[in-house]
Amino acid sequence: MLLAGVAQGCVYALVALGFVLIYKATETVNFAQGDLMMLGGFFALTSSVILGWPYWATILFAVVAMAAVGMLIERLVLRPVLGQPAFTVVMITIGVGYVLRGVVTMIPGWGTETYTLPTPFSEGTFKVGEVIFAVQQLAVIGMTAALVAALYVFFRFSKLGVAMQATSQNQLAAAYMGIPVRRVNMMIWGLSAGVAAFAGILLAPVTFVHSNMGFIGLKAFPAAVVGGFGSVPGAIVGGLIIGLVEAFAGRYMPEGFKDVAAYVVVLVVLMFKPSGIFGETARKKV
Amino acid sequence: MRFLFKTGYAQDLRLFKHGGQVFWYGLLVALLLAAPFAVGEYGMSQLHFILIYSIVGLGLMLLVGFTGQISLGHAAFLAVGAYTEALLQARGLPFFVSLPVAALLSGALGWVLGLPALRLKGTYLAIATLAFNIIVEEVTARWEGLTGGNSGLHLKPIEMFGIDFGGDASFYYLCLALTVLSILALMNLLRSPTGRAFVAIRDSEISASCMGVNLATYKTMSFALSAAFTGIAGALYAHKVSFISPEQFTLLQSIELITIVILGGVGFIHGAVLGAAFVIVLPQLISIAKDYLPSNIAGSGLQAVVFGLVLIGFIIFEPLGLYGRWLKVRTWFELFPFYRRGMFRRQKSYMKSERLK
Amino acid sequence: MSFFKVDNLGIRFGGVVAVDKVSFEVKRGECYTIIGPNGAGKTTIFNLIGLLYPATSGRIFLEDRELTGFSPHQVADLGIARTFQNIELFEHATVLQNLLIGRHRHRKTSLWQELIFTGATRRAELAQREAVEKVIDFLDLAKVRDSLVAGLPYGVRKVVELGRALATEPKLLLLDEPSSGLNPEETDDMAFWIEDIKRHLGVTVLMVEHDMNLVSRVSDRVLALNLGSAIAEGTPAEVQAHPAVIEAYLGKAA
Numbered sequence: 064m065l066l067a068g069v070a071q072g073c074v075y076a077l078v079a080l081g082f083v084l085i086y087k088a089t090e091t092v093n094f095a096q097g098d099l100m101m102l103g104g105f106f107a108l109t110s111s112v113i114l115g116w117p118y119w120a121t122i123l124f125a126v127v128a129m130a131a132v133g134m135l136i137e138r139l140v141l142r143p144v145l146g147q148p149a150f151t152v153v154m155i156t157i158g159v160g161y162v163l164r165g166v167v168t169m170i171p172g173w174g175t176e177t178y179t180l181p182t183p184f185s186e187g188t189f190k191v192g193e194v195i196f197a198v199q200q201l202a203v204i205g206m207t208a209a210l211v212a213a214l215y216v217f218f219r220f221s222k223l224g225v226a227m228q229a230t231s232q233n234q235l236a237a238a239y240m241g242i243p244v245r246r247v248n249m250m251i252w253g254l255s256a257g258v259a260a261f262a263g264i265l266l267a268p269v270t271f272v273h274s275n276m277g278f279i280g281l282k283a284f285p286a287a288v289v290g291g292f293g294s295v296p297g298a299i300v301g302g303l304i305i306g307l308v309e310a311f312a313g314r315y316m317p318e319g320f321k322d323v324a325a326y327v328v329v330l331v332v333l334m335f336k337p338s339g340i341f342g343e344t345a346r347k348k349v
Numbered sequence: 350m351r352f353l354f355k356t357g358y359a360q361d362l363r364l365f366k367h368g369g370q371v372f373w374y375g376l377l378v379a380l381l382l383a384a385p386f387a388v389g390e391y392g393m394s395q396l397h398f399i400l401i402y403s404i405v406g407l408g409l410m411l412l413v414g415f416t417g418q419i420s421l422g423h424a425a426f427l428a429v430g431a432y433t434e435a436l437l438q439a440r441g442l443p444f445f446v447s448l449p450v451a452a453l454l455s456g457a458l459g460w461v462l463g464l465p466a467l468r469l470k471g472t473y474l475a476i477a478t479l480a481f482n483i484i485v486e487e488v489t490a491r492w493e494g495l496t497g498g499n500s501g502l503h504l505k506p507i508e509m510f511g512i513d514f515g516g517d518a519s520f521y522y523l524c525l526a527l528t529v530l531s532i533l534a535l536m537n538l539l540r541s542p543t544g545r546a547f548v549a550i551r552d553s554e555i556s557a558s559c560m561g562v563n564l565a566t567y568k569t570m571s572f573a574l575s576a577a578f579t580g581i582a583g584a585l586y587a588h589k590v591s592f593i594s595p596e597q598f599t600l601l602q603s604i605e606l607i608t609i610v611i612l613g614g615v616g617f618i619h620g621a622v623l624g625a626a627f628v629i630v631l632p633q634l635i636s637i638a639k640d641y642l643p644s645n646i647a648g649s650g651l652q653a654v655v656f657g658l659v660l661i662g663f664i665i666f667e668p669l670g671l672y673g674r675w676l677k678v679r680t681w682f683e684l685f686p687f688y689r690r691g692m693f694r695r696q697k698s699y700m701k702s703e704r705l706k
Numbered sequence: 707m708s709f710f711k712v713d714n715l716g717i718r719f720g721g722v723v724a725v726d727k728v729s730f731e732v733k734r735g736e737c738y739t740i741i742g743p744n745g746a747g748k749t750t751i752f753n754l755i756g757l758l759y760p761a762t763s764g765r766i767f768l769e770d771r772e773l774t775g776f777s778p779h780q781v782a783d784l785g786i787a788r789t790f791q792n793i794e795l796f797e798h799a800t801v802l803q804n805l806l807i808g809r810h811r812h813r814k815t816s817l818w819q820e821l822i823f824t825g826a827t828r829r830a831e832l833a834q835r836e837a838v839e840k841v842i843d844f845l846d847l848a849k850v851r852d853s854l855v856a857g858l859p860y861g862v863r864k865v866v867e868l869g870r871a872l873a874t875e876p877k878l879l880l881l882d883e884p885s886s887g888l889n890p891e892e893t894d895d896m897a898f899w900i901e902d903i904k905r906h907l908g909v910t911v912l913m914v915e916h917d918m919n920l921v922s923r924v925s926d927r928v929l930a931l932n933l934g935s936a937i938a939e940g941t942p943a944e945v946q947a948h949p950a951v952i953e954a955y956l957g958k959a960a
Contacts, residue, residue: 284480
């Protein structure tokens with residue numbers, strides 16, 4: 064059960080990671096992150112079921128396709144409101160979420176039905192001593208760890224990664240240093256959407272693929288908030304906390320508590336640490 | 350273009366600035382009063398919803414447009430208003446008692462939600478209110494002893510002073526009266542110190558507190574008042590639909606409510622009413638359009654797509670909303686032929702971070 | 707009884723000591739100026755007086771009443787008003803509304819009276835308006851009274867901010883770099899107004915300023931800061947001639 068919590072937490076963490084990437088760069092929260100994940104799930108479905116590609120090609124296809132979608136969204140919708148207040152951007156991403164959810168139902172072969180995405184690590188379980196491990200859950204945990212490691216290397220060592228970090232610290236200064244801020248923002252959206260696609264694929268065996276699976280993004284908010292929006296490790300820790308809290312609430316609390324446990328945790332955390340556990344304290348200079 | 354010559358300070362306190370406004374708003378009220386004689390049953394029903402949503406819009410405008418806070422949880426207040434009304438009516442209390450109680454209870458809950466808002470800004474506040482909405486929704490679904498859980502509650506039509514408000518026209522007049530009262534209350538607030546304190550908080554919290562505005566008091570007050578407006582609307586809503594259940598008060602409902610102020614025009618009282626009308630009429634237009642579209646497009650997703658596109662379109666192209674559009678059109682005619690394209694343009698800016706470096 | 711006193715005030719941000727054991731006293735009716743190079747901690751002192759930052763050490767007294775333990779809005783209630791270095795006006799409100807918000811601490815009506823706009827509310831509003839019009843006359847703001855702040859030029863906004871602080875009818879007025887960003891004529895006007903505020907309105911002024919012409923013209927006494935510590939105090943001429951001040955601005959002679 065602990066493992067189930069961790070695996071679920073990893074998925075939350077991945078969606079939360081998408082939030083954090085965009086937040087760090089542009090100080091806006093993408094309320095459509097869950098819907099990007101849903102779209103990623105559908106892309107994966109297309110390549111694996113309809114085109115019959117192998118699992119690894121499916122992941123690659125979905126991630127690349129979603130990165131393109133993410134960049135497109137940034138270019139078309141978010142760039143015009145660059146520099147507007149948080150509220151404006153929140154609402155515009157909510158609008159994007161609506162459009163994505165609606166569009167998916169209109170595409171032939173996708174529609175409003177629910178699909179299963181086949182994975183190479185299906186139903187197997189194995190035992191080590193007294194503990195039962197589900198292969199599926201281990202795979203989710205392993206793949207999350209791999210992605211996080213890759214992102215770490217990217218941000219730490221690649222030129223683009225460093226540019227992205229600079230942009231997130233101070234857009235104006237980054238622009239003065241010759242970093243094409245707008246293009247970097249676009250890349251970050253692409254990256255974030257790619258991560259969302261990855262999360263979608265990992266989540267697919269648990270929730271199946273359907274046009275409303277994006278609502279799980281709502282569960283990732285608590286994860287991102289608990290960890291602090293500006294913090295990458297925070298997203299991972301926050302995701303794990305929320306996953307575990309849910310798993311334990313489902314086990315030990317009265318029925319129905321599982322669904323709200325995450326939100327109760329969020330309100331409590333925000334009461335005491337208004338910018339999350341790993342968040343920076345904000346103070347306006349006068 | 351009209352020039353006003355001011356001869357006394359009291360003139361600036363008037364609700365109607367000049368005779369023209371008295372005439373046009375008088376005409377509007379007359380038309381609204383005459384509506385039940387000219388509009389059919391279906392139209393009346395739409396008008397009910399528009400008025401009810403207008404009250405929510407006014408509450409949200411107070412919070413979002415004038416105090417600069419965010420709420421993605423107003424459906425929760427609508428729920429509190431609706432359930433209070435349903436439960437009190439079932440216990441035999443008259444409407445003129447249950448309505449204020451509904452407003453008060455919602456207001457109290459709004460005050461509670463205002464407490465975390467003291468320390469939260471922007472996105473974090475949005476998420477706190479969102480979490481609050483989901484918790485309230487879950488509580489109404491699980492507290493079966495009180496709310497009937499997912500099987501919901503039924504309401505009887507309002508009866509007060511021997512008049513039956515179940516009829517289309519009588520219920521319409523009730524909604525209209527409450528809407529007009531809400532508008533007046535909001536306008537009064539905005540020309541007094543409380544309203545100015547709200548605006549001060551919206552524009553600069555730091556400066557507001559240096560001018561003696563107690564941020565804690567006024568932020569919670571704004572949440573409470575906004576919730577109270579929404580509670581009143583909730584009570585009316587409960588009677589309008591006559592059956593309430595938790596699915597009517599979800600996060601999606603909250604988002605629909607907040608789009609009222611965005612589409613109408615953030616920061617304008619007119620915007621609340623225009624936005625409400627738009628949000629009610631849009632689905633009707635979509636369902637008409639569906640008859641002319643191929644079946645795979647005209648499915649359940651169409652409404653979401655149109656809704657999302659309208660929202661995006663307004664934020665990018667008309668951030669001042671419907672009322673802003675009207676102002677531009679009016680200015681164009683007033684200044685003809687001297688209107689310049691850039692008159693209402695926003696300044697392009699880089700992100701201003703308030704994070705301490 | 708001392709009018710306004712700062713005793714041993716200090717704050718550190720992490721390891722950085724921004725203000726270190728600064729003490730000074732302002733007499734009723736004078737204009738007291740704090741000068742110092744960039745980063746000397748001048749604005750930080752203002753933020754400490756306004757209780758926007760929690761002081762690490764020290765105490766602040768207005769008319770022998772200690773400010774510690776109050777919240778920022780209560781500081782305004784006690785009669786301390788301030789302006790900001792980079793202008794913090796209510797951008798989407800008119801000049802008149804901005805000044806009326808300055809009247810907030812003189813509010814007499816309750817929420818319920820305002821919701822139905824009773825006669826008492828109307829009378830209170832008219833009284834507030836009269837008080838604000840006096841400030842508008844004083845600072846010659848009549849022609850921008852109904853303009854939105856967002857559209858006004860920088861110099862005018864600076865005056866509006868001064869007006870907003872005056873509308874609170876303060877005992878002590880804190881001016882954070884009143885001349886920054888102003889052209890010579892505007893600076894001249896500002897000097898004239900500060901003298902008038904001191905002389906005719908009887909308001910005590912505590913100011914942070916760089917422009918030494920303005921400082922010499924209006925200040926009675928000057929405190930020089932460097933790296934968070936006080937280095938000299940006296941009349942403008944004395945402080946300008948003080949070796950430690952010259953060293954702080956120009957560096958040590960080789």
